[in-house]
Amino acid sequence: MDRFSVAGVVVFCLLLILSSSLAASTTKTGLRRNLLANGLGMTPPMGWNSWNHFGCQIDEKMIKETADALVSTGLDKLGYTYVNIDDCWAEIARDDKGRLVPKNATFPSGIKALADYVHSKGLKLGIYSDAGYFTCSKKMPGSLGHEEQDAMTFALWGIDYLKYDNCNNDGTKPTVRYPVMTRALMKTGRPIFFSLCEWGDLHPALWGGKVGNSWRTTNDIADNWESMISRADMNEVYAELARPGGWNDPDMLEVGNGGMTKDEYIVHFSLWAISKAPLLIGCDVRNITKETMEIVANKEVIAVNQDPLGLQAKKVRMMGDYEIWAGPLKDYRVVVLLLNRGPWRGSITANWDDIGIPPQSSVQARDVWKHKTLKAQFVGNITATVDSHACKMYILKPIS
Numbered sequence: 001m002d003r004f005s006v007a008g009v010v011v012f013c014l015l016l017i018l019s020s021s022l023a024a025s026t027t028k029t030g031l032r033r034n035l036l037a038n039g040l041g042m043t044p045p046m047g048w049n050s051w052n053h054f055g056c057q058i059d060e061k062m063i064k065e066t067a068d069a070l071v072s073t074g075l076d077k078l079g080y081t082y083v084n085i086d087d088c089w090a091e092i093a094r095d096d097k098g099r100l101v102p103k104n105a106t107f108p109s110g111i112k113a114l115a116d117y118v119h120s121k122g123l124k125l126g127i128y129s130d131a132g133y134f135t136c137s138k139k140m141p142g143s144l145g146h147e148e149q150d151a152m153t154f155a156l157w158g159i160d161y162l163k164y165d166n167c168n169n170d171g172t173k174p175t176v177r178y179p180v181m182t183r184a185l186m187k188t189g190r191p192i193f194f195s196l197c198e199w200g201d202l203h204p205a206l207w208g209g210k211v212g213n214s215w216r217t218t219n220d221i222a223d224n225w226e227s228m229i230s231r232a233d234m235n236e237v238y239a240e241l242a243r244p245g246g247w248n249d250p251d252m253l254e255v256g257n258g259g260m261t262k263d264e265y266i267v268h269f270s271l272w273a274i275s276k277a278p279l280l281i282g283c284d285v286r287n288i289t290k291e292t293m294e295i296v297a298n299k300e301v302i303a304v305n306q307d308p309l310g311l312q313a314k315k316v317r318m319m320g321d322y323e324i325w326a327g328p329l330k331d332y333r334v335v336v337l338l339l340n341r342g343p344w345r346g347s348i349t350a351n352w353d354d355i356g357i358p359p360q361s362s363v364q365a366r367d368v369w370k371h372k373t374l375k376a377q378f379v380g381n382i383t384a385t386v387d388s389h390a391c392k393m394y395i396l397k398p399i400s
């Protein structure tokens with residue numbers, strides 16, 4: 001054998017060892033098979049979650065009022081149907097049978113009663129636990145070691161969605177801890193949307209599709225531009241791996257919480273929509289402002305998020321502070337976002353060959369924030385002037 005074939009054999013053997021050890025480890029954690037088959041999340045989930053606005057200051061009255069508000073504002077009709085309780089809903093101690101106990105001071109009627117109420121409004125109830133010994137607040141237990149019992153409790157209460165956090169764990173990998181809850185949820189027989197929240201620690205996009213309906217790709221969002229835009233960037237890396245039934249999750253919405261300008265919130269909502277991210281409102285919907293409603297209740301933008309193809313848009317071109325994000329929609333349409341991340345207004349052009357439209361195609365453009373179809377037809381490119389920390393979002397429809 002010459003030097004090259006020796007090297008070839010060595011490389012081949014290394015590959016063999018690597019692939020068999022990977023196969024062994026995925027078999028051990030059960031990730032070879034699709035553990036989760038609940039039929040949920042064929043489009044990204046939509047609803048509300050308590051954390052971004054209320055943190056631990058939650059109680060059953062506020063949750064019920066929020067459910068009422070989702071209905072009275074008409075947000076439910078637009079698809080916002082999950083009412084999700086985050087951390088701090090339970091007592092620190094389990095009962096004498098080891099079950100989770102709703103916090104008496106704040107949820108005296110219990111979670112079953114709350115689920116019945118929320119269901120009576122045509123909505124769904126979500127809850128929160130943690131793949132560790134305590135949740136992140138440390139004010140209640142996590143489900144590590146109690147997965148089957150807790151999943152059964154949630155199913156008996158009528159829970160429809162579980163957000164599963166990653167704090168205070170035992171140091172084992174998420175690929176070991178999360179599938180245990182997946183199996184437990186499947187065993188209950190109740191379809192419960194399973195939202196993995198391991199913060200992107202172990203590239204959950206690579207294995208999350210077999211374990212959950214969505215997976216956080218990032219650490220927690222904060223209500224400011226830098227935090228928001230960097231979550232979108234980190235989440236974009238995994239665009240190829242999102243699909244109906246399993247979505248990348250750059251964290252919940254901050255729209256309406258006051259830390260960004262209206263334009264910045266429009267960028268936030270646009271990026272989440274094109275990224276096929278879960279649309280979980282994070283403000284106080286009981287007194288939602290007209291301005292916030294104009295953003296989160298934009299039907300055309302919601303329709304992009306809920307497009308049946310379920311293909312996540314990508315950053316297709318970067319020109320300093322200017323970026324083009326684009327993705328396919330059904331009926332050969334393309335959604336394009338012209339994003340200005342810089343401090344000054346400027347002109348941004350998207351070229352057909354960057355966004356997946358045949359070069360000679362003539363295209364009609366719908367501005368989904370202005371709710372206007374532009375008069376001109378476009379060939380080869382579309383250009384717009386975009387303010388600082390703002391975007392233009394168009395749906396492009398080839399007409400010839």
Ligand SMILES: *[C@@H]1O[C@H](CO)[C@@H](O)[C@H](O)[C@H]1NC(C)=O
Nearest residue numbers: 101103104105106107108109
């Ligand atoms: C729950 O709180 C109520 C009112 O504060 C109290 O009367 C009741 O004894 C408490 N129940 C439990 C089980 O602690």
Ligand SMILES: *[C@@H]1O[C@H](CO)[C@@H](O)[C@H](O)[C@H]1NC(C)=O
Nearest residue numbers: 062065069284285286287288
């Ligand atoms: C929002 O509404 C709740 C209850 O309806 C109220 O207690 C609270 O003060 C309101 N907050 C603001 C900022 O208006």
Ligand SMILES: *[C@@H]1O[C@H](CO)[C@@H](O)[C@H](O)[C@H]1NC(C)=O
Nearest residue numbers: 349351378379380381382383
């Ligand atoms: C856009 O396309 C037109 C032809 O339709 C061309 O004349 C123009 O130079 C292009 N603009 C840019 C900025 O590429």
